[in-house]
Every structure is written in C-alpha cells, then in structure tokens.
Amino acid sequence: MYYMGVDLGGTNIAAGIVSDRGEIVLKSTVKTPEVASPEKIALVIAELCFEIIRGAGLCAEDISAVGVCVPGSVLPEEGIVEVCVNLGFRNVPFGHLLEARLGKAVKLVNDANAAALAEYAAGAGRGCQSLVMLTLGTGIGGGIVINNRIYSGVNHAAGEMGHIVIHQGGEECKCGRRGCFEAYASATALKRLTRDKMKENPDSVMWSLAGSLDSVGGGTAFEAAARNDKAAMQVISQYTAYLASGITSIVNIFQPEVLCIGGGLSGEGETLLSPVREILDREDFARNSKKRTRLVTAMLGNDAGIIGAAMLPLYDI
Amino acid sequence: MYYMGVDLGGTNIAAGIVSDRGEIVLKSTVKTPEVASPEKIALVIAELCFEIIRGAGLCAEDISAVGVCVPGSVLPEEGIVEVCVNLGFRNVPFGHLLEARLGKAVKLVNDANAAALAEYAAGAGRGCQSLVMLTLGTGIGGGIVINNRIYSGVNHAAGEMGHIVIHQGGEECKCGRRGCFEAYASATALKRLTRDKMKENPDSVMWSLAGSLDSVGGGTAFEAAARNDKAAMQVISQYTAYLASGITSIVNIFQPEVLCIGGGLSGEGETLLSPVREILDREDFARNSKKRTRLVTAMLGNDAGIIGAAMLPLYDI
Known part of the structure; x- marks a missing residue:
C-alpha cells in the first residue's frame, strides 16, 4: 500500500507518493495559485495528486490515504486549518474540501510536526x-x-x-x-x-x-x-x-x-x-x-x- | 484492591495505602535512619508498610503493588536508584531489596514525577x-x-x-x-x-x-x-x-x-x-x-x- 503526502506552502505545493517505509516513489511540484480560494487550492492539489498517481503507473486504489501539511495551526480531528497566514486561511474545513475532490481520507498536520514525524519515522531518528x-x-x-x-x-x-x-x-x-x-x-x-x-x-x-x-x-x-x-x-x-x-x-x-x-x-x-x-x-x-x-x-x-x-x-x- | 505508596526522603519516610481513585486510606511516617545502608532502609520501609497494612485492618494480599518515590534519578525498568545524594545511594538495586522484604512487586519513580502523576490522576489535573x-x-x-x-x-x-x-x-x-x-x-x-x-x-x-x-x-x-x-x-x-x-x-x-x-x-x-x-x-x-x-x-x-x-x-x- 502507498501513501500520498502533500506539502502545501505559500509559494509551492509539493506532493509525492510514499511507501510505508517512508521512501518517495514519485513526487512533483506546482506553484501555489495566488490569491486563490480554498476550493481552488483543493482542486490544484487533487489534480497534482492524480497526475503523480498516473505518473507512477498506479491507480487511486493503491493509495491508502492522503496527508497534507500546512504552515499554520490545524485542528486534525476536525480537518480544519485554523490559521494559515501565508494562504489567508482562517477556520477553513480544508480536509473535507480535499476529501470531496480526492475520494480519500485526508489528514491535516502542521508542517513542523510533519517534518518531525518524517525524521522520526524515516530519517535521522x-x-x-x-x-x-x-x-x-x-x-x-x-x-x-x-x-x-x-x-x-x-x-x-x-x-x-x-x-x-x-x-x-x-x-x-x-x-x-x-x-x-x-x-x-x-x-x-x-x-x-x-x-x-x-x-x-x-x-x-x-x-x-x-x-x-x-x-x-x-x-x-x-x-x-x-x-x-x-x-x-x-x-x-x-x-x-x-x-x-x-x-x-x-x-x-x-x-x-x-x-x-x-x-x-x-x-x-x-x-x-x-x-x-x-x-x-x-x-x-x-x-x-x-x-x-x-x-x-x-x-x-x-x-x-x-x-x-x-x-x-x-x-x- | 489497594496500592501502597512510599515517599522516601532524606529526612522522613512516609507511606500510605491508596485506593484506585487516589484516596489515602491510612498513612504513617518515620524518620529516615541516618547513615544507613540500603538494606537497613529497605527493612525500615517494609516494617512501616506492614504496620500500616495492619493498622488499616487489611492483610498483605489486599495490596496489589508498592511504589516508591525517591529524590534522585532512578532506572524504573531495572529497579535501580542511579543517584540519590540525600541517601548516599549510587546504583543501588533498591527495588529488588524491597521486593525481597515485602514479597510484592516494587516500582521506583523520581519524586517530582510521582507528584506530577498524583496531580494528574487524583489532584488538580x-x-x-x-x-x-x-x-x-x-x-x-x-x-x-x-x-x-x-x-x-x-x-x-x-x-x-x-x-x-x-x-x-x-x-x-x-x-x-x-x-x-x-x-x-x-x-x-x-x-x-x-x-x-x-x-x-x-x-x-x-x-x-x-x-x-x-x-x-x-x-x-x-x-x-x-x-x-x-x-x-x-x-x-x-x-x-x-x-x-x-x-x-x-x-x-x-x-x-x-x-x-x-x-x-x-x-x-x-x-x-x-x-x-x-x-x-x-x-x-x-x-x-x-x-x-x-x-x-x-x-x-x-x-x-x-x-x-x-x-x-x-x-x-
């Protein structure tokens, strides 16, 4: 089984398919659309994810779930981005927007916490x-x-x-x-x-x-x-x-x-x-x-x- | 079922029977013997514990386990007091000494950690x-x-x-x-x-x-x-x-x-x-x-x- 990770930044959106050992199978990056609605950003992310899945020769069923990290504060249980200054988000139910686009469970996480988890699971730790x-x-x-x-x-x-x-x-x-x-x-x-x-x-x-x-x-x-x-x-x-x-x-x-x-x-x-x-x-x-x-x-x-x-x-x- | 807690300090040893809701049933205190060996201190603690058990009208079988907190560094898994300046302990297998005296499983913990757990379980938290x-x-x-x-x-x-x-x-x-x-x-x-x-x-x-x-x-x-x-x-x-x-x-x-x-x-x-x-x-x-x-x-x-x-x-x- 594979996992999709999305790094949603103010400048770029990077996404990749990751194995359960934390290895990136294929990744790609697009510019973050400027002054865009959360719906528009969810659409861009979904397109990027599907493109990567196709590029890797996989189909949507091979991806267990999608995680998204955001440079801001999130409420993971509710799937809400509480505050993200760079994207102009405030109390945006971004997890649900993206789930609707992807047809997959989406989990949100703060970017610093995501980086720590990555190093813990598959990096220096x-x-x-x-x-x-x-x-x-x-x-x-x-x-x-x-x-x-x-x-x-x-x-x-x-x-x-x-x-x-x-x-x-x-x-x-x-x-x-x-x-x-x-x-x-x-x-x-x-x-x-x-x-x-x-x-x-x-x-x-x-x-x-x-x-x-x-x-x-x-x-x-x-x-x-x-x-x-x-x-x-x-x-x-x-x-x-x-x-x-x-x-x-x-x-x-x-x-x-x-x-x-x-x-x-x-x-x-x-x-x-x-x-x-x-x-x-x-x-x-x-x-x-x-x-x-x-x-x-x-x-x-x-x-x-x-x-x-x-x-x-x-x-x- | 009841639990025995011992607070081993440099000046006093306090012990008490505690319910699973964190209420003290009966407690008592003795002076810490001065310049005493770990064996001697284990003996004093065991006597204190049995006295409290009798005083509460209970028998040893009513006590599930014994926890001891120490003002120093402990290795809980090994049952060792690594350093306790007040008692002059250094790498003392105090858990085992006390288990032999009490015929019960003994767990060690640092006193500040014990206090935090107490407030978490049964106090302000x-x-x-x-x-x-x-x-x-x-x-x-x-x-x-x-x-x-x-x-x-x-x-x-x-x-x-x-x-x-x-x-x-x-x-x-x-x-x-x-x-x-x-x-x-x-x-x-x-x-x-x-x-x-x-x-x-x-x-x-x-x-x-x-x-x-x-x-x-x-x-x-x-x-x-x-x-x-x-x-x-x-x-x-x-x-x-x-x-x-x-x-x-x-x-x-x-x-x-x-x-x-x-x-x-x-x-x-x-x-x-x-x-x-x-x-x-x-x-x-x-x-x-x-x-x-x-x-x-x-x-x-x-x-x-x-x-x-x-x-x-x-x-x-």
Whole structure:
C-alpha cells in the first residue's frame, strides 16, 4: 500500500507518493495559485495528486490515504486549518474540501510536526523512541514525537521551541515577547549578527563574499570563518552560544533520544553542531547519564513535509 | 484492591495505602535512619508498610503493588536508584531489596514525577490529557504526564524545567549553567530577592515580619506586600516577572491541558498565580486559541509523593 503526502506552502505545493517505509516513489511540484480560494487550492492539489498517481503507473486504489501539511495551526480531528497566514486561511474545513475532490481520507498536520514525524519515522531518528526537531529558518520551528505519536498539546499549538525566552527583556520577537530563542538563533538572527559585525569590520572577508549587507545569507559567516576571517569567527562563536543555550534547555526538558536540527543552516553539518555539542556536554543536566540525547542534523531536507504528511496514517495522531 | 505508596526522603519516610481513585486510606511516617545502608532502609520501609497494612485492618494480599518515590534519578525498568545524594545511594538495586522484604512487586519513580502523576490522576489535573508540574521549592522540580504516561526521556532525567536558561550569562545555578529559571524563580531565589530588597530598605515591614535576614522565608515578601509595603511589592513584581517568563516558555513548548504549580509557595494561591496569568495571557504563543492551558495550584500537598508512587501500576510507565 502507498501513501500520498502533500506539502502545501505559500509559494509551492509539493506532493509525492510514499511507501510505508517512508521512501518517495514519485513526487512533483506546482506553484501555489495566488490569491486563490480554498476550493481552488483543493482542486490544484487533487489534480497534482492524480497526475503523480498516473505518473507512477498506479491507480487511486493503491493509495491508502492522503496527508497534507500546512504552515499554520490545524485542528486534525476536525480537518480544519485554523490559521494559515501565508494562504489567508482562517477556520477553513480544508480536509473535507480535499476529501470531496480526492475520494480519500485526508489528514491535516502542521508542517513542523510533519517534518518531525518524517525524521522520526524515516530519517535521522529512525528507530528512536522520542525525537524533538528544531528547524532553523526564518524563524525556529519545532516538532515533538514521543512513542510513535506527534505531541501537539491541548490546542495543537505545542512545540513552539523558538519562543522560549533565553534573554529576558532582550531582542524583540515577532510573537510579542522579548528575548526569544528564535530572535537569537534563527537563520534570520544569524544574518542580523553577521550584518552587525560587518558594519564594525569593513575589512572582513564577509563583505566580498556577500557583496552587500542586503545579500548576506545564513552561510556568509560560516564561509568566511572557514577562511579564518576573525570577525566571522566571532559571529559564529556568538551564534553558537545562543543556539547551544536554547538546545541545552530543550534537552533538559525532554532528554529526547534524538534532537534533530533541520532547516537551511543544518547543511553546515558538524561545523554547526560540533561546538554546540561541546557546550551541551558541559551544561546538560544529565551529562553524567549513561544514555544521552543524540544531537544530529536532519536527513530528509525539503522532502520531510511530504514524507511526514504521507506517513500520518501509520502513526497514532 | 489497594496500592501502597512510599515517599522516601532524606529526612522522613512516609507511606500510605491508596485506593484506585487516589484516596489515602491510612498513612504513617518515620524518620529516615541516618547513615544507613540500603538494606537497613529497605527493612525500615517494609516494617512501616506492614504496620500500616495492619493498622488499616487489611492483610498483605489486599495490596496489589508498592511504589516508591525517591529524590534522585532512578532506572524504573531495572529497579535501580542511579543517584540519590540525600541517601548516599549510587546504583543501588533498591527495588529488588524491597521486593525481597515485602514479597510484592516494587516500582521506583523520581519524586517530582510521582507528584506530577498524583496531580494528574487524583489532584488538580484529574481527567486531563496532559499535565506539566512545577514545584517551587529549594529548587524547581518538574514532572510531565502525557496520555496516562509519565514522560521521562531516554534516560529518565527529563522534566528539569528549572534548568532552562531565562537570562543567558545571569545568576549562577548549582547545575553549572548560568541564568537558569531555578536561579530566579525557586523559593530560594525569592528569599534572595527579598533579602536584597530589605538591605536597600531598612524601613520595610519585611524587617519586622522576618526579624532578621537569616529568618526570611518564601512568604515574607507576600505577607509584607499584603500590608502594602512598597519594597515587598517590588520584590513580588520582580519575582512574578521571572516566574511568568519561565512558565510562558514551558506553555509555549507543551501547551499542556494543565500546568500545575506545587511546593510551599503554591500556598499563596491566586495571589501568586493571578499576576503570572496576566503575563501568560499576553505572551502565550497560542493566546488566541480556543483551548488554553489551565494554570492551577497543586491540590495534594505533601501527600502527592505517596499517591503518585502508589498509583504507578495503574498507569503505563
């Protein structure tokens, strides 16, 4: 039996057929229609799904169910997208709209939770009992999977690990608090740290790498640090301290079997994680335990949403 | 059928017979023998248990199993107390020692987890799906119960909510980090804040209430604030801000159905919680959700350890 996963984003809709082992059989992507009604988007998704099913030489009966992940808050039991700013959805019964189009059971899930489930089931956490995922991007996304189940709290809004305060009264966060982890350790925060340091250091290699302040990326400081640029090394050291502070707090709360770091920055691999691990080894409350949390980078990249959404029916949600 | 719960502390050993609804039928307490071997302590516990069983007019066959909570780290599957500083235990197979004495299955659990399970099963969280408990005492203890199960991570050391950093680089914490929640929001921290403010304010009512700096208690500032002492009100306001910061972060991570505050300070009830709730209502990431975390004080007081330990066999541990 196969499963269909759909990653519904503000820019693109990606969908794929996934095996029960979490392997993608065939996938495809279309642009998300702009300023479209939920009905229109459901139609586009249905067409994309049927196209992929045909492309794979399968028929609709081969697909057990369809999972859809959304960058917003969902009520899975009711099949409702509560709020999705990027798509302009508010209390949309999107699960039912899509079920009507597909003739299949449709399950909804938040995209960060889908990514966590994918890494748990078929990625960096395969075979583990508990996994916490942090996605370092524009913000910091989070997902929690415990004993084969996404944990999403009483209102499906749990896992906002980016919104723990690490610096009371510090940087403004878009959530309305000050000093959130996200305001210090997201890719956006790293870019801010990079730009601030560039302004102080007109001779830094970072200027020639980025071209201008506007073109600074999450990798600028990493690349310059690899060339022994002192200012860049200071940026990385500062960023690492922030990242390790939040990660250590999250480990102290969960002591998950696996703590998985995703998002663009996770491409830096051990360059990113090794100094974080050094701080974690010093500050983890359970640093003397025989069993310790494994800190790893995500394996599934942009496919995590498709895979996690597709595998929903295989897990107790 | 009845259950026996034992709360093994450094000073006292309390034990009680508990019904399957979490009611204590009969309980009793003895002093913990000083500098005693694990064998000796097991003997004292067994004698206490049999005495209570006789006192309740029951016989050993009426007791299904025995649960023991310990202020330290335990390996429940192996029946081992890994570390318990107060008792001087390190890797002690205490479950087996006690099983031999009692002729009953014995389950071990960390005391903070036992308290959380008790409030979940029979206290402030009865009937809820997820509960996070914080105990404000010398430190900040924590316990997590999700879907009828204590969550304790890969090494049974999860739930150290006192050791999330809320002020990077701030106050030293005994865990080795700086700026931990515990260093700002435990009863110990409140006493420190109180003493610091008293030194600055020789005319504060806090002086006459406490007598001296050495006699400051967790309630000193609350009592003086109730009498409109300005300095005390500043202490409470500062303490509340710290407490609310950590609590809001924990709500953002878990969005539990119930967040339960225990420990001596929880006796302040709404005087303590109401200003915290005001900040939480403003800063909770899910403040607009229909379902919100209920912030409540613990109901079971010092009996929570006995009740939680006793009820272990009724929950999936």
